[in-house]
Amino acid sequence: MPNTQELQDLTTQVRRDILRMVHKVNSGHPGGSLGCAEFLVTLYQEIMDRKDHFDMDGIGEDLFFLSNGHISPVYYSVLARSGYFSVDELNTFRLINSRLQGHPTTHEGLPGVRIASGSLGQGMSVAIGAAQAKKLNGDSHLIYSLHGDGELQEGQNWEAIMYASAKKVDNLISTIDLNGKQIDGATDDVLPMGSIKQKFEAFGWIAIEIEKGNDIKAILEGMAEAKSKTGNGKPVCVLLKTEMGNGVDFMMHTHAWHGKAPNDEQLEIALSQNPETLGDY
Amino acid sequence: MKTYENTGNKDTRSGFGAGLTELGKTNENVVALCADLIGSLKMDDFKANHPERFYQVGIAEANMIGIAAGLTIGGKIPFTGTFANFSTGRVYDQIRQSVAYSSKNVKICASHAGITLGEDGATHQILEDIGLMKMLPGMTVINTCDFNQTKAATLAIAEHEGPVYLRFGRPKVANFTPENQKFEIGKAVQLTEGTDVTIVATGHLVWEALEASKILNEQGISAEVINIHTIKPLDESVILGSIAKTGCVVTAEEHNYLGGLGESVSRTLVKNNPVPQEFVATNDTFGESGTPAQLMDKYGLNSKAIVEASKKVISRK
Numbered sequence: 001m002p003n004t005q006e007l008q009d010l011t012t013q014v015r016r017d018i019l020r021m022v023h024k025v026n027s028g029h030p031g032g033s034l035g036c037a038e039f040l041v042t043l044y045q046e047i048m049d050r051k052d053h054f055d056m057d058g059i060g061e062d063l064f065f066l067s068n069g070h071i072s073p074v075y076y077s078v079l080a081r082s083g084y085f086s087v088d089e090l091n092t093f094r095l096i097n098s099r100l101q102g103h104p105t106t107h108e109g110l111p112g113v114r115i116a117s118g119s120l121g122q123g124m125s126v127a128i129g130a131a132q133a134k135k136l137n138g139d140s141h142l143i144y145s146l147h148g149d150g151e152l153q154e155g156q157n158w159e160a161i162m163y164a165s166a167k168k169v170d171n172l173i174s175t176i177d178l179n180g181k182q183i184d185g186a187t188d189d190v191l192p193m194g195s196i197k198q199k200f201e202a203f204g205w206i207a208i209e210i211e212k213g214n215d216i217k218a219i220l221e222g223m224a225e226a227k228s229k230t231g232n233g234k235p236v237c238v239l240l241k242t243e244m245g246n247g248v249d250f251m252m253h254t255h256a257w258h259g260k261a262p263n264d265e266q267l268e269i270a271l272s273q274n275p276e277t278l279g280d281y
Numbered sequence: 282m283k284t285y286e287n288t289g290n291k292d293t294r295s296g297f298g299a300g301l302t303e304l305g306k307t308n309e310n311v312v313a314l315c316a317d318l319i320g321s322l323k324m325d326d327f328k329a330n331h332p333e334r335f336y337q338v339g340i341a342e343a344n345m346i347g348i349a350a351g352l353t354i355g356g357k358i359p360f361t362g363t364f365a366n367f368s369t370g371r372v373y374d375q376i377r378q379s380v381a382y383s384s385k386n387v388k389i390c391a392s393h394a395g396i397t398l399g400e401d402g403a404t405h406q407i408l409e410d411i412g413l414m415k416m417l418p419g420m421t422v423i424n425t426c427d428f429n430q431t432k433a434a435t436l437a438i439a440e441h442e443g444p445v446y447l448r449f450g451r452p453k454v455a456n457f458t459p460e461n462q463k464f465e466i467g468k469a470v471q472l473t474e475g476t477d478v479t480i481v482a483t484g485h486l487v488w489e490a491l492e493a494s495k496i497l498n499e500q501g502i503s504a505e506v507i508n509i510h511t512i513k514p515l516d517e518s519v520i521l522g523s524i525a526k527t528g529c530v531v532t533a534e535e536h537n538y539l540g541g542l543g544e545s546v547s548r549t550l551v552k553n554n555p556v557p558q559e560f561v562a563t564n565d566t567f568g569e570s571g572t573p574a575q576l577m578d579k580y581g582l583n584s585k586a587i588v589e590a591s592k593k594v595i596s597r598k
Contacts, residue, residue, distance in 0.1 A: 057356050065351075106383045114354050116383045119374050125344045126379055129351020129359075136312070136334065137355050156375070159344035167336070 002046050004216045009277040010081060011041045011216070015247045016280060017077035019270050021093040022261040028094060028102070031257040032148065033074035035179050035214070035242040039146070040078040042219045047227070049141060054084055054111035062141045063130055065115055067123020068148035068177065069103040070259070076100050080281075084112035087281040121154025123147060124174055128164050131172040142230060145174045150182030153191050158203075164235040165204030173226045175238040178213070181255035197239055206236045213242035247274055282498050283473050285457040285491055291428035293449035293485075294392040298323025299428075300435025301360060301390075305331045308358065308439055314349055315362045316342045321451075322362035322392050342367045343375045349387045350379040358439055359387050365394035365448055366407035369414060380444050381417040387445075388438050389414075394424070394448045395535035396563065396580055397485060397573035406568035412540020414446040415513045421466060422513040424448040424534070424542075426487035428456040430510060433464035441466055448484065450535075452573040455488040458508075469516035471523070475505035478591045479523040479530040483509045483542050486533035486561065486582065493587035504591060512542050517549045524550070529557045529594040533587050535577075538562035557597035559590040 014037045022028035044050070048062040066075050073093065080087040085099075092098035099108040103118025115126050127145035134141060151157065164172060176196060184190050193199070200207045206229045210222035222238060229236045244258065245251025248270040251262075262270055304311040305327045313327050314336040328335040338345040342363055349359035361368065368391035369376070380387045391410065398406045415422045421443060425431040431449045438445045458470075472487070473494055482490035487508045494504040505523050509516065524530050530550070532543035543560040550556055563580050577583045 057354060059355060063354070115350060115385075116378050119378045122343075122347050122375055122379050125347020125375075126351040126354075128344075129348035130354045131351070132336070132348065133352045133355030133357050136357065139355070156343040156347065159339075159341035160347065163338060163341065163344055163348070166339075 002220065007041055007045055007216045010045065011037045012274050013276070013278040014041055014074060014077045014081065015274045016271055016276060017090055018073040019248070019262060019267055020280065021073045021077070021090055023267045025094040026261045028073055028261060029070040029259045030073065030261065031181070031244040031251060031255065032068065032071040032177065032179065034248060034251060035244045035246050036071055036074050036146065036177055037246070038214050038216050039175065039219055039240055039242070040074055042216055042223070043144060044078050044082045046220060047223045048144065052083060056114060058114065059137060059139055060141065063114065063143050065123050065127045065130065065143070065145040066104060067117055067145055068120065068151050069117030072100070072102065072104050075104060079112035085110065090281045120148070120151045121156040124157055124160040127172060127174065128160055128169050131169050134171055142227070143172045145172070147174060147176050148182070149176055149178045149180065149196065150187050150190065152176065152193060152196065161200065161203045161205065168233045169235050170231050170233050173230065173236045173238060175240050178239050178241045179244040181244045181258065183255070183258045185255050200237045204234060206234050207239060208236065209239045211241050213240035214246045249273060282494070284495070285472065287455035287457050289456055290453040291456045292451060292453045293425055293428060293431040294321070294451060295323050296425070296428035296431030297390055297392065297435050297447070297449055298326065300432040302326040302330070303436060304439050310356055310358045311360065311439055312336065312352055312357045313360045313362065314338055314345050316340055316345050316367065318363050321364070322390070324362050342372045346372045346375040347379050350383060350385045353385045353387060360390050361387065362390050362392070364405060365391035365410045366405055369410040370407060373413060377417060381420050384419060385444060386442055388447060389445065390447045392449055393451045395450060395484070396568040396576045396582065397450050397452045397535060399451065399573045399576065400570050402570040403567040408537045408563050408568060409540060410448065411512055411534070411536050411542065415545065419443060420513065421445045421511065423466065423511050424484040425510050426484055426508055427454060427458050429460050429462060430458045430464065433462045434510065437464040437466055450485055454485055457488060467511045467514045467516055469519040470508040470510065471519060472506040472508050473504065475503035475527065477503045477527055478505070478595055479520070479527045480504050480506045480533060480587060480591065481509050481520060481530055481542070481546055482506065482533040483512060485535050489584045490533050490587055492584035493591065496584065496588050497591055502591065502595065509542060512545060515545050515549065517553070520546060520549055521553055524554060524556050528598050531559045531561060531587060531590045531594055533561035535582055536562055537565060539565055557594050559594040561586050561590050
């Protein structure tokens with residue numbers, strides 16, 4: 001088992017990055033970003049078999065696609081702290097002439113990003129295509145993707161979910177961030193989706209649940225289980241129960257911080273709850 | 282006056298199918314996707330010969346575009362096939378974000394474009410697709426005129442790095458361009474030389490423009506016909522060179538005048554050398570059911586319409 005304290009320290013630092021990035025430009029999406037910090041840190045540090053050097057085709061390594069592109073702050077922080085570009089560049093988030101656009105893009109050539117996302121519901125199709133390219137290339141590495149739960153309201157997902165099982169895309173692990181919230185409120189209030197697990201299973205997927213989606217040990221165990229299920233003729237989904245705004249007490253248990261940045265005073269409180277570990281950018 | 286021989290009517294979609302069949306043999310990175318219209322798109326041969334590189338996605342065009350974008354990651358060259366309407370309007374945002382903005386090497390191949398789709402009617406007859414596609418940054422837009430040219434274009438776009446929209450049609454039309462021609466993206470083909478009027482045509486209207494030039498010639502009017510197979514990037518120098526000689530232009534396309542080839546030519550003229558222009562195109566309308574010939578006549582998209590437009594534009598010089 002890897003050193004979870006190191007992963008925890010990195011997660012705390014990522015949290016600080018997220019908060020400082022959105023605060024500086026008074027825009028961006030801290031809630032979902034904070035909720036997925038443990039997951040993305042663990043994915044990039046421990047789960048994925050990655051090469052140090054970025055190239056678009058990514059042959060001979062695991063690839064990750066972020067479908068819910070609005071959680072770009074956590075994505076950028078994890079990419080930078082995984083060595084894809086300098087952490088100093090986090091300072092340019094959402095600024096003019098930056099590679100760190102509001103939503104991720106390949107357009108500015110930011111290493112680590114392989115597809116633009118932000119307009120929701122498109123990432124699973126892209127991940128499936130990349131997974132099928134891996135099969136054609138005889139590349140046994142895996143494709144990982146992340147999607148919001150509210151995002152599943154987009155119909156294209158269900159086209160993709162139906163296709164992936166029909167075509168036995170079994171080198172794909174798609175994670176759904178089940179935080180139960182979207183921009184207008186609780187998913188159950190906006191558009192109740194019933195059992196997402198049953199829906200995936202009905203569509204022929206293997207569904208793995210991670211009840212403690214903000215617990216690094218639980219993520220490690222759950223993702224190891226997910227990985228063990230690949231290669232069996234079925235796509236795998238991970239239902240990751242997270243807390244939006246995790247790690248900042250006043251941002252948790254509400255959808256209010258989905259797309260709102262903290263003011264100076266709120267930032268100070270939030271940072272005090274997440275003391276510097278690896279050094280701020 | 283140079284004349285062209287119709288070597289036998291053929292559908293442009295079969296030119297696409299023939300090109301794809303050849304690519305299957307010559308380029309192992311070419312993969313093909315179809316949304317339940319294999320027969321209509323003439324993709325049967327590719328599917329039969331290369332089942333491992335062929336993806337039947339079912340009636341799910343949005344998913345097809347996304348999968349195509351993903352397949353490029355790993356070096357594949359995906360060709361998607363469905364009707365023009367379902368290749369563009371239905372999946373505009375998927376093309377915009379996952380293909381164009383992401384600079385993915387996807388070839389969107391669209392059959393049954395325009396009004397000549399015929400009897401199925403307006404739900405399936407898109408007359409807005411050139412406009413939709415040419416507005417996307419980085420997108421190359423091609424509309425071929427016959428079987429031979431469509432086959433050549435299909436081969437050429439596999440060699441071109443970047444997203445391409447390739448538009449072709451359903452009906453059997455004159456096949457008159459050379460077999461095994463070299464297709465140069467963005468390079469206009471001057472078909473006839475003339476001094477009184479320039480006719481810039483694309484797609485099925487190119488043959489109609491040649492027919493019109495014969496009628497005009499009999500009436501003592503010398504028309505220069507230019508085949509613009511690539512609408513974006515537009516070969517401005519050939520158009521400007523021609524109108525410097527003729528002083529007027531007729532544009533002809535199976536598309537709405539709003540957003541089509543005609544507007545791209547107008548922009549070129551206004552910026553460089555404003556001369557009178559007439560548009561042979563649909564007039565901000567939907568199509569309807571009918572045979573292709575009936576529809577081309579009713580909506581003013583044939584040689585007769587080009588002759589009338591030519592006389593009108595000459596009178597405005």
